Amino acid sequence: MPETILEVTGITRRFGGLIAVNDVSFAVQRDEIFGLIGPNGAGKTTLFNLITGLTHPSSGKLFLMGQDVTHQRPHQIAAKGIARTFQNIRLFGNLTALENVMVAQHVHTSSGVFSGIIGTPKARREERHVREQALHLLDMVNLADRAETVARNFPYGDQRRLEIARALALQPQVLLLDEPGAGMNPNEKAGLSGFIREVKEKFALTVVLIEHNVPMVMGLCDRIAVLNFGQLIALGNPAQVQADPAVIEAYLGDEG
Amino acid sequence: MELTTLLQQLINGLSIGSVYAIFALGYTLIFSILGIINFAHGAVFTMGAYFTYALIGSRFGFNGIFANAQLPFGLPFPLALIAGGVLAGLVGVLIERTTFRPLRRRGADPLLTLVSSLGMAVALVNLIQYFVGAEAYSYPSSVLAGLPPSINFGTPEKPLIVRTVQIVIAIISLIILVGLTLFINKTKTGRALRAVSEDGTTASLLGINTDRLIVLTFFISGFVGGIAGTLVGLSVTITGPYFGIAFGLKGLAVIVLGGMGNIPGAVLGGLVIGIAENLLPASAVAYKDAIAFAILFIVLLVRPQGILGRAQITKV
Numbered sequence: 151m152p153e154t155i156l157e158v159t160g161i162t163r164r165f166g167g168l169i170a171v172n173d174v175s176f177a178v179q180r181d182e183i184f185g186l187i188g189p190n191g192a193g194k195t196t197l198f199n200l201i202t203g204l205t206h207p208s209s210g211k212l213f214l215m216g217q218d219v220t221h222q223r224p225h226q227i228a229a230k231g232i233a234r235t236f237q238n239i240r241l242f243g244n245l246t247a248l249e250n251v252m253v254a255q256h257v258h259t260s261s262g263v264f265s266g267i268i269g270t271p272k273a274r275r276e277e278r279h280v281r282e283q284a285l286h287l288l289d290m291v292n293l294a295d296r297a298e299t300v301a302r303n304f305p306y307g308d309q310r311r312l313e314i315a316r317a318l319a320l321q322p323q324v325l326l327l328d329e330p331g332a333g334m335n336p337n338e339k340a341g342l343s344g345f346i347r348e349v350k351e352k353f354a355l356t357v358v359l360i361e362h363n364v365p366m367v368m369g370l371c372d373r374i375a376v377l378n379f380g381q382l383i384a385l386g387n388p389a390q391v392q393a394d395p396a397v398i399e400a401y402l403g404d405e406g
Numbered sequence: 407m408e409l410t411t412l413l414q415q416l417i418n419g420l421s422i423g424s425v426y427a428i429f430a431l432g433y434t435l436i437f438s439i440l441g442i443i444n445f446a447h448g449a450v451f452t453m454g455a456y457f458t459y460a461l462i463g464s465r466f467g468f469n470g471i472f473a474n475a476q477l478p479f480g481l482p483f484p485l486a487l488i489a490g491g492v493l494a495g496l497v498g499v500l501i502e503r504t505t506f507r508p509l510r511r512r513g514a515d516p517l518l519t520l521v522s523s524l525g526m527a528v529a530l531v532n533l534i535q536y537f538v539g540a541e542a543y544s545y546p547s548s549v550l551a552g553l554p555p556s557i558n559f560g561t562p563e564k565p566l567i568v569r570t571v572q573i574v575i576a577i578i579s580l581i582i583l584v585g586l587t588l589f590i591n592k593t594k595t596g597r598a599l600r601a602v603s604e605d606g607t608t609a610s611l612l613g614i615n616t617d618r619l620i621v622l623t624f625f626i627s628g629f630v631g632g633i634a635g636t637l638v639g640l641s642v643t644i645t646g647p648y649f650g651i652a653f654g655l656k657g658l659a660v661i662v663l664g665g666m667g668n669i670p671g672a673v674l675g676g677l678v679i680g681i682a683e684n685l686l687p688a689s690a691v692a693y694k695d696a697i698a699f700a701i702l703f704i705v706l707l708v709r710p711q712g713i714l715g716r717a718q719i720t721k722v
Contacts, residue, residue, distance in 0.1 A: 202611055204607065204611070223610070224607075224610040224611050225610045225611075225613050225614055225615045225616065228610070228611055228612055228613035229613045233611075233612075234611060236608075240605055240607075240608045242600070242601045242604045242605060242608070242609075243604065244600070244604060245597070245600060245601060245604070249597055249600075249601075250601075252594075252597060253597055253598060253601045253609065253612055253614070254612040254613065256594065256598055256612070256613055256614050257612075257613035257614075259594060261594070263593075263595045263622065266589075266593035266594050266595055266596075267585075267589055267593060273594075276594075277594060280594075316612070319612075320612055320613055
């Protein structure tokens, strides 16, 4: 019996007269790689913003592991186990790679402001532990040797990997990836599917992925939801979605 | 100027400049997190000075609601300084709650928040006047009991006399500067603050409660502002409810000079202005307050981003 980890029911988001997401419902099962595709402006990123609490739905609900988190704030949802990366990378450019990752471990530490200032043994121990874990994550994405380099000095591909390491530091249950292949060269793109699978297994994650590269999505995802003009027009495994007339219409219509 | 006089003025300049620096840091911290100048910061500075004045057990004048009031106890000066700073920090938190947060929640334009903080400054100044009157207050000289009024660093023939109070101010400011720098660069909370100042949205998606950090920032800002108020009050006198307003303008000059939102910039700007003011010849002392703005004007012509500020690159 598959377990539902993330569920949206009848979720709608209006911006003035524009309906960015219109009555969308789906449930993501634990352990799957769930794809979210659709033409530009279909509402994919808005949906990610709704799931992470950056914007709140005009109507509808959001459940995480059975719990209603519809009106929770981003930091509360993050602490409950949803991490994301961005279409255009959003690292803390003036912080080092190590600090970027350590920031994301903030919720998993308990020492307060004051014990940090006076440096109690507990706070020191915790800080040491956080640092070790961060270095471990950086090692996994092959950046450990440049841990003290500030993030804005990394080349593009490395910044992508650093952003993923930072998201993992949050110890999420669900990882949302917003166009992880954007801006990558063909070489980097080829390795991306393998990397996502590897990370998913290693950290026991459920992955929700927005991606424009259709062959990659078809090869990687267990199930795919297709959005068009804010509406869910298809949901199913890659073969089903590919054969769906509404999907063909949306994509051909978009290009024609 | 004779060498000893020059040295003397240099030390005085460093001393007052270090107070400018910690005061300006209060602006800088809030600006780097919210991108807004807190115009009520000058009023917090004033309140810090009054809090400490009350806490050492001094009596208020005969105007205002608290006419002739006096606490039943008097704290020793170092304790009163810290407690006054903490109270000023709480005023900072109150300002955040009433003046900043409601507007932030509604996604208001930063300019509106700036105006609302200006309104808060006026309200606070008037409250002070309402409670303790408009007269000037001086800390009793006994607060530095046990210390000589001045120290001669020269020889009896070539004296280099520095007021003890200037040394005390410089030391306290230095401790605060070093402590704050370590806090921001070396602790977990400081790291989170730096992350929020770069990108609060992303920080919140990584589980950081930005509202809590903003409150903490206002507390720290109020704390250092209140301590600066006490130190200036100690050096000269608390000139009245408007004590911090002129000082507040100079603080703005300091942060713009150093580079907005830049901590080392605020420190450098404070020291530059403090020293420049004190190197004025005695005949020009009346123009002391003009110096800060004259320097600001000249520097901005050459470096619009401030001495240590990073130039804004507009992408086309």
